[in-house]
Amino acid sequence: MNRPKHGGNPSWAATVAGCPPSLILDFSASISPLGPPPTALAAIKLHIETLTSYPNPNYPELCQAIAAHHQIDPEWVLPGNGAAELLTWAGWEFSKLNTTLLPTPAFGDYWRSLQTFGTRIIARSMMMDDGEIGDLDFALRHLPTAIPHSLGLIINNPHNPTGQIWTQETILPYLSNFDLVVIDESFMDFLPPSEQQSLVPYIAKYPNLVILRSLTKFYSLPGLRLGYCIAHPDRLRKWQSWRDPWPVNSLAAAAAIAVLGDTEFSQLTWKWLAEARDRLFQGLAQIPGLHPYPGAANFILVKSDRSATALQTQLLQQQQILIRDCMSFPELGDRFFRVAVRTIAENDRLLAALRSLSEGV
Numbered sequence: 001m002n003r004p005k006h007g008g009n010p011s012w013a014a015t016v017a018g019c020p021p022s023l024i025l026d027f028s029a030s031i032s033p034l035g036p037p038p039t040a041l042a043a044i045k046l047h048i049e050t051l052t053s054y055p056n057p058n059y060p061e062l063c064q065a066i067a068a069h070h071q072i073d074p075e076w077v078l079p080g081n082g083a084a085e086l087l088t089w090a091g092w093e094f095s096k097l098n099t100t101l102l103p104t105p106a107f108g109d110y111w112r113s114l115q116t117f118g119t120r121i122i123a124r125s126m127m128m129d130d131g132e133i134g135d136l137d138f139a140l141r142h143l144p145t146a147i148p149h150s151l152g153l154i155i156n157n158p159h160n161p162t163g164q165i166w167t168q169e170t171i172l173p174y175l176s177n178f179d180l181v182v183i184d185e186s187f188m189d190f191l192p193p194s195e196q197q198s199l200v201p202y203i204a205k206y207p208n209l210v211i212l213r214s215l216t217k218f219y220s221l222p223g224l225r226l227g228y229c230i231a232h233p234d235r236l237r238k239w240q241s242w243r244d245p246w247p248v249n250s251l252a253a254a255a256a257i258a259v260l261g262d263t264e265f266s267q268l269t270w271k272w273l274a275e276a277r278d279r280l281f282q283g284l285a286q287i288p289g290l291h292p293y294p295g296a297a298n299f300i301l302v303k304s305d306r307s308a309t310a311l312q313t314q315l316l317q318q319q320q321i322l323i324r325d326c327m328s329f330p331e332l333g334d335r336f337f338r339v340a341v342r343t344i345a346e347n348d349r350l351l352a353a354l355r356s357l358s359e360g361v
Helices: 010-017 038-046 048-052 060-070 082-094 108-116 168-175 233-242 250-260 263-285 308-319 344-360
Strands: 077-080 099-104 121-125 151-156 180-184 209-214 227-230 290-292 299-304 324-326 333-340
Touching: 038 048, 038 250, 048 250, 060 077, 060 250, 077 082, 077 233, 082 108, 082 151, 082 180, 082 209, 082 227, 082 233, 099 108, 108 121, 168 180, 263 290, 263 299, 263 344, 308 324, 308 333, 308 344
Parallel strands: 099 121, 099 151, 151 180, 180 209
Antiparallel strands: 077 227, 209 227, 290 299, 299 333, 324 333
16 A cells, blocks of 8 residues: 655745745644744753753653653653654554554555554545545444454544544544554644543553654744653653664753743643634635635645645745645545644735635636
């Protein structure tokens, strides 16, 4: 089974649009437009002198900060060079199982991590017969009554690219059916605590559960490459023994410790997103031929009555605006695109451009 290719590269878009990437308004990457937080930048400056020393390979201060954030013991935490590095070790574990189920459409890096080690993958489509998108239960319906020798499952919540949020009650029953369940919660931080559906509170009860988290999207720090996973300490010690030493640089660790305690920035982000996402969703829904899907993350998936790749090209060439086509998700193809939620002014610029193209059809 071939892995979908990645898409939405701003450098490629600059070539198509004939202008530098700095002049493009980028809605293709789901990164918060508010960051990096001043606390992160201050921490980086303060710790510049640490570049002359190797970091502690166990990252005790960082693990303690992450553990305090989730109210768990630090031995259940493993920082990584972005969630992508930790996903690689999850892929190694999945390769030891008989089969791994992957609800699709799915983030392309899942395919990379699984196929790197020759994992046997069974894609379970969320697409319904009418072309609409179902949910996790739809994708995992009719699980085999005779479970194979060993079975894995990888999902993300909120789901990328649909933005769906699945409740704890939806996911928990599946944990007993699989030998390994990896849940990517990279977008969970965008929900206020009262709305989050994280399975971190259940981690001690399920030794087969691994939760991946990212600090780059919510805090707009993708260049620092920082993520972490939460899992049983025995599993994390095994992952630690497999990988290269010092995967997290000292500046990234310092920034992470700072932002995890920055409650003011978190409150600002939740307030911005609730207002900006609702306004963008309503604006998209009012444009003829566009059908946005409600979601809980900082992006919106849109079904289009016309070619999404053609729409992407027109926006680039005429307005220097980049949206993410969904050609890397085979189930979605050329009739879907995804847009990040940016500032209200930037979102309004996108809506005006889309309305202009719609009126010109």
